[in-house]
Amino acid sequence: MAKIKGSIVVNIERCKGCGVCVPSCPTTVIAxxxxxxxKGYHYAYxxxxxxxxxxxxxALVCPDAVITVYKMKVNE
Amino acid sequence: MAENSxxxxxxxxxxxxFKKTGLFTDKPLSYCPGCGHGTAxxxxxxxxxxxxxxxxxxxxxxxxxxxxxxxxxxIDMQQAAHGRAPALATAIKRLYPEKFxxxxxxxxxxxxxxxxxxxxxxxxGENITIxxxxxxxxxxxxxxxxxxxxxxxxxxxxxxxxDIQSMGNPLKITELVAQLPGTYFVSRQxxxxxxxxxxxxxxxxxxxxxQKLKKGLSFVEIVSNCNSGxxxxxxxxxxWMVDNMFPFYPLGDIKVPAxx
Numbered sequence: 001m002a003k004i005k006g007s008i009v010v011n012i013e014r015c016k017g018c019g020v021c022v023p024s025c026p027t028t029v030i031a032x033x034x035x036x037x038x039k040g041y042h043y044a045y046x047x048x049x050x051x052x053x054x055x056x057x058x059a060l061v062c063p064d065a066v067i068t069v070y071k072m073k074v075n076e
Numbered sequence: 077m078a079e080n081s082x083x084x085x086x087x088x089x090x091x092x093x094f095k096k097t098g099l100f101t102d103k104p105l106s107y108c109p110g111c112g113h114g115t116a117x118x119x120x121x122x123x124x125x126x127x128x129x130x131x132x133x134x135x136x137x138x139x140x141x142x143x144x145x146x147x148x149x150x151i152d153m154q155q156a157a158h159g160r161a162p163a164l165a166t167a168i169k170r171l172y173p174e175k176f177x178x179x180x181x182x183x184x185x186x187x188x189x190x191x192x193x194x195x196x197x198x199x200x201g202e203n204i205t206i207x208x209x210x211x212x213x214x215x216x217x218x219x220x221x222x223x224x225x226x227x228x229x230x231x232x233x234x235x236x237x238x239d240i241q242s243m244g245n246p247l248k249i250t251e252l253v254a255q256l257p258g259t260y261f262v263s264r265q266x267x268x269x270x271x272x273x274x275x276x277x278x279x280x281x282x283x284x285x286x287q288k289l290k291k292g293l294s295f296v297e298i299v300s301n302c303n304s305g306x307x308x309x310x311x312x313x314x315x316w317m318v319d320n321m322f323p324f325y326p327l328g329d330i331k332v333p334a335x336x
Binding site for chain 2: 005006009014019022024041049055062069072
């Protein structure tokens with residue numbers, strides 16, 4: 001069966017760690033990192049990359065537009 | 077850690093679903109983490125990009141948190157004196173009737189010092205678009221009480237909560253301008269969830285398309301959070317907004333043109 005797999009790329013240095021993307025993710029992919037970026041913010045990253053479906057919900061709510069979303073069909 | 081989680085098979089140009097619109101400049105947004113202004117900026121810019129009117133659009137920046145909007149939007153912009161954005165937009169639209177003119181204003185700018193300009197521009201039915209960001213507080217100057225502050229809501233100048241007896245009632249300016257004959261499309265939206273963002277984008281797009289059809293003034297309010305002013309974390313502030321702001325400022329279209 002074809003399956004949709006997605007992935008996000010976060011612009012780490014521009015992320016302000018507001019965490020608005022975290023509850024918007026339907027498959028709980030995103031979490032805030034323990035590390036901080038250059039400005040001292042706990043940036044968003046993919047904690048569970050295998051469950052990402054590329055729905056772009058996180059990118060839609062991101063106030064700083066730091067998330068880029070990709071998705072593709074894979075045949076299992 | 078974050079770099080390791082990027083899947084090189086998926087992250088390719090042909091699989092791109094969403095990326096930051098090219099109409100943003102390279103400057104980092106000056107807003108607090110989680111502020112709705114960034115999302116509202118993006119929706120306006122995405123609309124302009126989709127309509128292909130980058131070179132025909134003139135925006136008016138207000139005074140307030142979004143005073144530097146012209147630094148972030150890669151379009152022609154003017155910055156107006158406090159509250160005078162609709163007056164400036166009127167002048168620009170009358171000089172260049174074929175351009176798309178919009179104002180981007182906060183509640184301190186539009187609903188307090190600029191009330192007269194707003195109401196008269198709406199009443200005259202100028203063919204412009206007004207984007208109104210309502211967070212119920214003066215965010216830039218330190219969280220003072222605004223005309224849109226809710227009853228009982230704490231701010232730095234109403235530390236025990238807004239008392240209606242002494243401080244008056246909040247102003248629902250969006251409902252007010254919807255009563256005026258000059259407004260063509262009036263809507264209230266939010267940008268806190270993906271569904272709300274999609275609806276807000278649709279409303280903003282309608283507002284710009286009305287301008288193309290020379291229908292009159294389109295007014296889109298976006299109820300937003302001000303987590304710094306409200307002294308909350310961004311996610312918590314969004315929840316507070318849902319629980320407290322939305323019952324007073326219900327979302328949805330307030331004035332829609334009758335079907336042709």
